[in-house]
Structures are given as structure tokens and as C-alpha cells.
Amino acid sequence: MEVSEKEEQKLRRNPANGRELLKVREKWIDVDYYEQIEATDAEVLQREETHQIPAITRNRYGKGAAYYLFCETEPELLGEVLDECCREKSMQSVVTPQGVIGRKIAENQYFYVNLTGKEQKIELPENGYGVLQEKKMEDTCTLQAFDGELVIC
DSSP states (O other), X not given: OOOOHHHHHHOEEOTTTOOEEEEETTEEEEOSOBXXXXXXXXXXXXXXXXXXXXXXXXXXXXXXXXXXXXXXXXXXXXXXXXXXXXXXXXXXEOOOOTTEEEEEEETTEEEEEEOSSSOEEEEOSSOEEETTTTEEESSEEXXXXXXXXXXXX
């Protein structure tokens, strides 16, 4: 990305690593990379404030929707977007280890996303079946780094 000197003066940088900080939803986030997308068919829900590029977009498909974030998985921002999706679909949060987002999406159905770089174990309300891993789960669901799972109990 090329920026003029005038734009460069407006940019904020992380003093520890020199990377540009991006502002979304009144929060400054530090990411390794981001994409400058053109939202032709998608609804723009949020723009990055310095460059005014689409940060969060949504495309509706039948009864569902696909959300796109312009940057790598940044836990706080992703958590906010997931919370909004859950409120929209009347889903409930569930207790999870730090760095793991969990939602009850329907009766006896739970969706988990591990936002950490290490393996996480989640205690399940009862024995279940991991749809994505295609295996039975007794008491716990183990998620690898940056992995997700739909568990049916």
C-alpha cells in the first residue's frame, strides 16, 4: 500500500514492532496484515477509520449470512462480530477457556472457535459428537490452534 506523506503523518504505529495500527469500532488493533477489499455486493457494516476501507462486510445467502473481516483473526474484534451474529440469531454464549469463543446455536448444539495459538480443551455440558472432526466426544472438546468445531450433545 502506498501512502502520501500527509497520510503517513495520520498513521499510528505500534512502538514495539513498528506495524501500522488500524482503528475499527473505536479500538486500535495491531495486525500483521489486512486486505483492502472492494465491497461490490456485500453490505459494509464497518469501515476502518484511517483508510475508510471496508473492515466488516456481510453477504446474505438464503436464511444465513457470511461475514468477512478484512484482517487476520483479531480476538476482540472477532468476538464482537460473533456476539452480533448471535444476538441476531438469538444464540447464547457459553462458558469457555480464555481465548475460546463458544455459543449455543440451537438446542443441544454448540459452536466453538479457538482464537489462540495453542491447543484448548473445552468442557462440554454432556457427551457429544464433533461434526467437523467427525468423532464422539466425552466430557471435553479439544480444539487445535485457530480451529473451530460444531458439537451436538
